[in-house]
Amino acid sequence: MTQRFYGKFSVQSVFENNASSVRCCDETRGRHAWRLPTAAKIALAAACTLGLAACVTPQERHAMDQNQCFGFGFEPGTDAFAECMMGLHQDRAAAEAASGRYWQAQRAEQNRRSEAKRDFYKVMSLQRSGDTRFPVCSASSDGGMDHRTMTWFGPNCRAR
Numbered sequence: 098m099t100q101r102f103y104g105k106f107s108v109q110s111v112f113e114n115n116a117s118s119v120r121c122c123d124e125t126r127g128r129h130a131w132r133l134p135t136a137a138k139i140a141l142a143a144a145c146t147l148g149l150a151a152c153v154t155p156q157e158r159h160a161m162d163q164n165q166c167f168g169f170g171f172e173p174g175t176d177a178f179a180e181c182m183m184g185l186h187q188d189r190a191a192a193e194a195a196s197g198r199y200w201q202a203q204r205a206e207q208n209r210r211s212e213a214k215r216d217f218y219k220v221m222s223l224q225r226s227g228d229t230r231f232p233v234c235s236a237s238s239d240g241g242m243d244h245r246t247m248t249w250f251g252p253n254c255r256a257r
Contacts, residue, residue: 162186215241218250225255233257 133141153161166181167173218240225231234240234249234256242249248256 215250218252219243221252222248222250222254222256226257228255231255 162182162185163173165185166178169181171178171181222234222240232254234251234254236242236249240249240251240254250256
């Protein structure tokens with residue numbers, strides 16, 4: 098395995114013939130032009146395409162909807178074309194609402210679990226109150242502060 102340094106980065110070659118996956122060429126002119134393997138180029142192009150596909154302006158979306166309704170056989174300016182456009186818009190709005198409800202439910206479940214964990218820590222800290230094997234809880238504890246009793250609680254500590 099050979100190791101070459103280009104600037105502050107190093108490239109390691111694991112093949113006997115120095116055919117690494119990223120090679121430097123055109124060193125004679127003082128420039129470093131990097132050649133990537135074809136699979137890496139395709140993967141990079143696909144990632145960029147997918148990233149940009151999510152960025153659609155409302156005008157582009159409207160044009161895509163018009164093309165889709167036209168592709169279904171509806172003529173622009175007719176009631177059927179307008180109903181097709183309205184149906185696509187309503188379907189998209191329903192999908193976005195369902196996605197919003199899903200993520201709201203996920204956040205609620207995460208909050209419920211963290212509250213249950215805090216309640217468990219609170220109970221355990223109070224049960225360990227007289228046990229000197231556990232340190233006294235403080236602000237650096239993972240649990241938190243019980244605002245009713247103004248005492249700290251945590252997973253491996255005791256209340257004062």
